[in-house]
Amino acid sequence: MNPPSTPPFHALLATELRAAIRHPFTAYVAATTAAAVILFARAPRPLVIPQLFAEDGLWTSLLHTRGFWYAAFHGRPESDYCILGNILLLEAGRWWCALFHGGDPLELPRSCAWVSYLFYGAVFSLPVLLLRRRLPAAHLAALWLLACFMPLGIHDASYSGFEILGRISNIGFACLFAAFLLVWYRNTATPAPAALVAIDAGLLLCVTTNPLAAAVLPAAAWPALRDVRRGTRSVAAVARDPAVVSLFVLAAAGAGLCGLPNPWKIRPREPIPPLEVATVVELGVARNTLYPLLWPVYRHLSTGATLGALAVVAAAIHRWGLPRHRALYLGGAALLMATAAVLVVFRPELGIHICGYRGTFPDRYFYGQHLVGLALLAAFAADVGERLRERGWLRHLPVAALVALLVAAVVHEPPWHLAPSQCLRPEGRLFSLRAARAVEELRFVDHRLQADPAGRFVSIPNPEGTPKRIVLPRAPLERALRARGLDPARPGENAVLPAQALEPLAR
Numbered sequence: 001m002n003p004p005s006t007p008p009f010h011a012l013l014a015t016e017l018r019a020a021i022r023h024p025f026t027a028y029v030a031a032t033t034a035a036a037v038i039l040f041a042r043a044p045r046p047l048v049i050p051q052l053f054a055e056d057g058l059w060t061s062l063l064h065t066r067g068f069w070y071a072a073f074h075g076r077p078e079s080d081y082c083i084l085g086n087i088l089l090l091e092a093g094r095w096w097c098a099l100f101h102g103g104d105p106l107e108l109p110r111s112c113a114w115v116s117y118l119f120y121g122a123v124f125s126l127p128v129l130l131l132r133r134r135l136p137a138a139h140l141a142a143l144w145l146l147a148c149f150m151p152l153g154i155h156d157a158s159y160s161g162f163e164i165l166g167r168i169s170n171i172g173f174a175c176l177f178a179a180f181l182l183v184w185y186r187n188t189a190t191p192a193p194a195a196l197v198a199i200d201a202g203l204l205l206c207v208t209t210n211p212l213a214a215a216v217l218p219a220a221a222w223p224a225l226r227d228v229r230r231g232t233r234s235v236a237a238v239a240r241d242p243a244v245v246s247l248f249v250l251a252a253a254g255a256g257l258c259g260l261p262n263p264w265k266i267r268p269r270e271p272i273p274p275l276e277v278a279t280v281v282e283l284g285v286a287r288n289t290l291y292p293l294l295w296p297v298y299r300h301l302s303t304g305a306t307l308g309a310l311a312v313v314a315a316a317i318h319r320w321g322l323p324r325h326r327a328l329y330l331g332g333a334a335l336l337m338a339t340a341a342v343l344v345v346f347r348p349e350l351g352i353h354i355c356g357y358r359g360t361f362p363d364r365y366f367y368g369q370h371l372v373g374l375a376l377l378a379a380f381a382a383d384v385g386e387r388l389r390e391r392g393w394l395r396h397l398p399v400a401a402l403v404a405l406l407v408a409a410v411v412h413e414p415p416w417h418l419a420p421s422q423c424l425r426p427e428g429r430l431f432s433l434r435a436a437r438a439v440e441e442l443r444f445v446d447h448r449l450q451a452d453p454a455g456r457f458v459s460i461p462n463p464e465g466t467p468k469r470i471v472l473p474r475a476p477l478e479r480a481l482r483a484r485g486l487d488p489a490r491p492g493e494n495a496v497l498p499a500q501a502l503e504p505l506a507r
Contacts (some may be wrong), residue, residue, distance in 0.1 A: 002389060031121075034361065035121030035147075040117050042149075049430070051430075053169065054167075054171045062074070065457060066447065066454050066459075081258055082209075086168055090112060105480055106431065106435060110169055114166055119171055126178060136382055139193045139382045142378060147406065151409055152367075163363070171342060173366075176210060176335075176368030177375070179203055179206040179217075180332070180375065182202050183216050183331075187327070189221065203250055204254055204257075215338045220247050222331075224244050224326060286298065289310070289375070300357075318379070321383050335372060350362070350365060371378050380398075381401065383404050430485070435481065438459060456475070457473060458477050460472065
């Protein structure tokens with residue numbers, strides 16, 4: 001009998017390629033890349049007008065002068081919590097700059113913008129990786145696209161999206177959504193030990209970036225507590241469960257890294273008048289909870305309409321939601337209630353900005369909650385579709401409703417129409433221009449940010465009205481400026497740059 005012949009190399013290669021293409025992680029990478037492109041198309045301003053916005057500049061300065069761990073644990077002294085995720089992404093921005101731009105400091109803002117787009121794309125694509133066996137493919141696709149096109153006021157005069165897309169300073173709000181998805185997967189799957197470690201490492205990163213994400217962690221203990229309550233497992237057996245042990249390690253590590261945040265330290269310095277009932281309803285219910293569903297009619301809401309809509313949504317979930325998602329709905333509702341309470345108690349000044357259903361600013365405080373709401377909406381649509389599966393064409397109505405909401409979002413802030421806010425080029429805000437002027441004015445400092453003519457760093461003032469400064473290494477910055485036609489060795493000759501010299505710096 002002849003031995004079986006070995007398949008030719010090209011056949012083996014084709015088999016391996018097909019397996020790689022069908023692998024869930026391949027779909028996740030593709031979705032992440034596509035989402036990053038969509039976000040860039042929606043808000044290209046961080047690349048058109050590169051600058052290290054707000055805390056991005058402050059924390060980058062700490063990275064350069066004091067190092068990674070100091071920046072992670074001392075970047076938010078006013079609120080006493082860790083910002084490990086923010087610092088990791090800013091460090092990734094420095095690696096990107098070194099890899100693609102030869103370490104040119106003037107390209108650092110663009111590098112951080114690309115890292116931000118990819119981060120949000122990776123978070124928005126998590127359902128593709130984690131929920132593929134829990135939601136139908138059509139609902140997953142709708143959830144992914146709805147996250148990519150969630151309205152952010154990009155075409156409004158306030159342009160709230162400026163604070164989110166293309167920035168790293170506010171990525172912590174999206175960590176709330178990532179933690180919610182990770183716990184959902186952890187509770188409904190039986191992950192292998194390696195996958196469990198990866199999940200809990202992701203949860204730890206979420207908690208050490210946004211301490212509010214810790215509100216999700218108790219839900220991870222629900223399966224074990226349920227088994228004890230039902231008597232299916234003893235307390236000793238539960239205590240030996242690797243998932244429970246990993247959860248305790250996660251909680252201990254989070255407490256050790258973050259400590260106990262003091263939210264009272266972030267209260268406004270000026271006394272804020274007590275919030276009226278109407279403002280509390282708008283802040284906690286309309287803006288924090290129901291906005292992903294009601295944003296098309298948000299400007300037409302009132303206190304009564306908001307409370308009525310909340311009652312209708314709760315009744316619909318109670319009537320049409322499937323028992324398999326009951327814990328999901330309860331956990332999501334508890335999370336949204338907790339975030340609403342935090343905003344009302346510790347951020348009452350938000351009522352000044354949003355009172356009266358006038359606009360969406362500031363979106364960043366609600367972005368994570370909106371993403372959680374979208375996930376709950378997709379799960380509810382899947383439940384309704386399951387209940388209507390024997391009703392002919394009616395079973396397609398839930399997906400059609402998600403698609404209609406998606407189309408409305410795309411039309412509301414179309415990526416093919418560049419908003420005027422994305423093209424403004426105020427001279428004072430050009431990062432490279434400010435860096436050149438800082439060198440001309442001999443703004444050199446040491447690692448303690450003290451003025452030093454021989455200092456290794458350059459202190460770059462931010463535009464007027466934004467007191468935070470950006471500190472970058474002097475030697476590479478001077479090389480970058482020299483490559484752009486400005487000789488840092490002769491600052492006096494460049495004290496006043498002519499218009500034709502400013503243009504290459506602005507590009």
